[in-house]
Every structure is written in C-alpha cells, then in structure tokens.
Amino acid sequence: MGRILLLIVIVFVVIWLVRGLLVTRKRGAPPQAPGPASGDLVHCAHCGVLLPRGESRNAGGRDYCSEEHGRLGPREDR
Numbered sequence: 227m228g229r230i231l232l233l234i235v236i237v238f239v240v241i242w243l244v245r246g247l248l249v250t251r252k253r254g255a256p257p258q259a260p261g262p263a264s265g266d267l268v269h270c271a272h273c274g275v276l277l278p279r280g281e282s283r284n285a286g287g288r289d290y291c292s293e294e295h296g297r298l299g300p301r302e303d304r
C-alpha cells in the first residue's frame with residue numbers, strides 16, 4: 227500500500243513539473259508583434275500619412291505610402 231501511495235505522489239510531481247515547464251515556455255516567448263503588418267507604423271516621407279510598415283514602400287532608406295511618392299522622394303518644404 228505504501229508503494230502505491232509513493233507511485234501516486236511521483237506521478238503527481240511529474241505532472242506538476244511538466245506543467246511548470248510548459249507555462250515557463252509560454253511566458254518565455256519573445257514579446258514580438260504577431261504579424262508583419264501589425265504594430266510598427268511609419269510615416270510616408272512625402273505626404274506624412276501613417277501606415278503599417280508591412281504596407282509601406284521603401285526607397286532610398288525612407289518609407290513611402292505608394293510607388294509614386296517613393297519616386298517623388300521626400301517633400302522639400304519639411
């Protein structure tokens with residue numbers, strides 16, 4: 227009878243340890259944005275409109291809202 231009780235205690239300890247490991251892994255996940263389109267917002271260097279980085283066009287190291295604004299480049303009077 228004592229051996230059965232000991233076995234039950236060991237099983238509970240193993241389950242408790244495995245659950246603890248799983249929770250630690252979930253908490254240890256890096257706090258990054260779930261998708262490339264969400265989170266980071268950038269301003270168009272030409273017209274200043276705010277848009278997700280995933281939808282912006284990059285030209286000359288700057289972000290633009292459209293191909294045309296990327297071609298026109300950053301606005302001079304700002």
Ligand SMILES: [Zn+2]
Binds near residue numbers: 275291
């Ligand atoms: Zn623009």
